[in-house]
Amino acid sequence: MTYENPYMNGQIWPELNILEILRQRNPLVICITNDVVRTFTANGLLAIGASPVMSECSEDLKDLIVHASALLINIGTLTPDKVSYYKDAIALAKKHEVPIVLDPVGCHAGAYRLSVVLDLIKTGDISLVRGNQSEIKAIYDALSPNNQANTSTTGKGVDGGQVEDSAIIAYRLARLINCPVVATGEEDYVSDGTRVFAVPHGHPIMTAVTGTGCLLGAVLAAFFSAYYPYKNRLSIGEFLAYALAYYGLAGESAVQVSGVKPGSFSVAFMDRLYTLDDAVLMSENHIRPVVVPDQLEVYFISGTQDVELNEHRLLSIVEDACRGGVTCFQFREKGAGTLVGQ
Template identity: 40%
Template sequence: MTKGELSMSYLDLVRSRNPLVHNITNWVVTGFTANGLLAMGASPIMAYAHEEVADVAKISSAVLLNMGTLDASVVQSILLAGKSANAHGVPVVFDPVGAGATPYRTEAARQIVREVKLTALRGNVAEVANVVGESWSIKGVDAGAGEGDVTALAVRAARKLGCLVVITGKDDVVTDGETTFVVSNGHPILTQVTGTGCLLGSVIGAFLAAAGEPSAQLEAAAEALAFYGVAAELAYAATEGRGPGSFQIEFLNQLALVTSDILKEKAAIAKLA
C-alpha cells in the first residue's frame, strides 16, 4: 500500500460518528487521554467501578483496557468490561503496560488475553513478546535491548491471539497475522511525554469503532497510527526547541487540526509483501 492508494476515510468517520471510548486506563494519564480523544473528535468515558463497568462497556463504541497502574481491583474491572464488550460486539483494545517487568504483571496480562477476546493488542516489542510467552528484555515499562525480528513477532502474536497486533517503536507495525503494515510517522519526543502510548491505544479504539466491519479494522488501525504520528510531527515542527511541555499542548492541538487531506499527504504507510 502506498500513500496514493490510501482512502484515508476513517478519520472523517471518527469525527462524524463521535465514538464513545470507555477507558480503563492508568491513573497517571486519565486527563491526557480524555483531552486527546476530545481533540480528535471522539468522546471519552472513564469508568472503573466493578458495579458499572460492564454496563458502560455495553453502551460504548470501543473499550480500552490499560493495566499501567495495576492491582487486583483493576484486573477485575478489566475482565468485567472486556467480557461485556465481547458479549455486545464492542471492539476491545488491550495495552499490556509493563508485561515482563514483574511476574505479577506478566501473569495478569496473560490472564486478560486468555479471558477476553481482543480486537487489538497494542504494546512495545517487549510487552507483546512477554504476553505471548516469548523472551524480550524490558526496563520498567519500556522495551529494553533485544534481538529479533519485530515484524515476525507481531505476526506470530496475531496468529496466536487471533487479533490485530500493534507493536510501536521507531517504526510501528500492525498486522492481522496475514497482512502487515509498517507506519513510519511520528517523532522521538513522544517518548518524553508520559501517556502518549496510552492515549494511542484509545485512539486506535476510536478508529476501530469508526471502521465498523472487522474486514476494515486492519486498515483503520494503520490509519490511526499514521494520524497519531503526523500529529506528532506537526506538533514538533511548531514547538521545536521549546521542550516537551510545549510539545504536549501543541500535540493536543494537532490531534484536532490534522485533516484527512493532511493525513493523506503525509502518511507513511507501507504494506509488506
C-alpha cells in the same frame, strides 16, 4: 528479516475520509486506564473527535457499556482488585459486542503483570493488543508454542527498547491470539495475522511525555469502533496502520511548532490531533506494507480451471484453505473458458 513488497511501489492509495467519519460518529470510548494518564487520555480523545468516559467499577460500567463504541483496558497502575474488574469489563463488553483494546503496560518488566495480561488474552475476547515492542515480544515469548523465550529486550520499568524482528513477532502473535497486534517503537508495526504494515512516523520526544503511548491505545480504540464502513475496502490491519500514521504525523507536526521541549510539545500535540485532517493523511503513502517469511509458509495456487470453471466453488475452496492454515494464495486463472477481464 522483513522485506518491502516490490509490487506495492508507486501504488495509488484509496481516497479515504477516515477522520471525517470518526468525528461525525463521535464514538464513546470507555477507558479503564491508569491513574497517571486519565486527563491526558480524555483530552486526546476529545481532540480526535471521540467522546471519553472513565470508569472504575463494574456497577458503573453496566450502565455505560450499552452506549459504548469501544472499551480500553490499560493495566498501567495494576492492583489485584483491578484484575477482577478487567475480567468483569471484558464479559460485559462481549455481551454488548463492544470491541476491546488491551494495553499491556509493563508486562515485559514483571511476572505478575505478564500473568494478568495472559489471563485477559486467554479469554479470547480481546479485539486488539497494543504495546511497545518489548511488551509484544514478552507476550509472544510466553504464548509461543515453541516456548523459546528470548529475554534480550531492553528497557527499564514500563519503558521498552527496540526489538529485532518486531514485524515478524507482531504477525505471529496476531495469528496466535486471533486478533490484530500493534507493536510501537522507532518504527511501528501492525498485523492482523494476514498482512503486516510498517508506519515510520512519530518523534523521539513523544517518549518523554507521560501518556503518549497510553493515549495511543485509546485512539486506536476509537478508530477500531469506526472500522465498519471500510471493512469491504480495507483489512483491519491496513485501517489501523492509517490510525498509527495519523498519530505519528501529529507528533511530527507538533515538534515543528513546539521544538524538542516536552512541555510545549504536549500542548502542540493536542492541537495537531485536533487539526489534522484526511488531506494530510492521504497526501502520500504514509504506511508501508512489508512481507515476513512466515507469510509464504503454505502457498496455495488455484483458479476456476481447477474446479470445473465454477467461480463460487473456487471461493468456497479458498475460504476453507485459509481456515486450514494457508498463508499465501496465488489466483492462477489460465486456460480455455476461464474468467477474463477485471
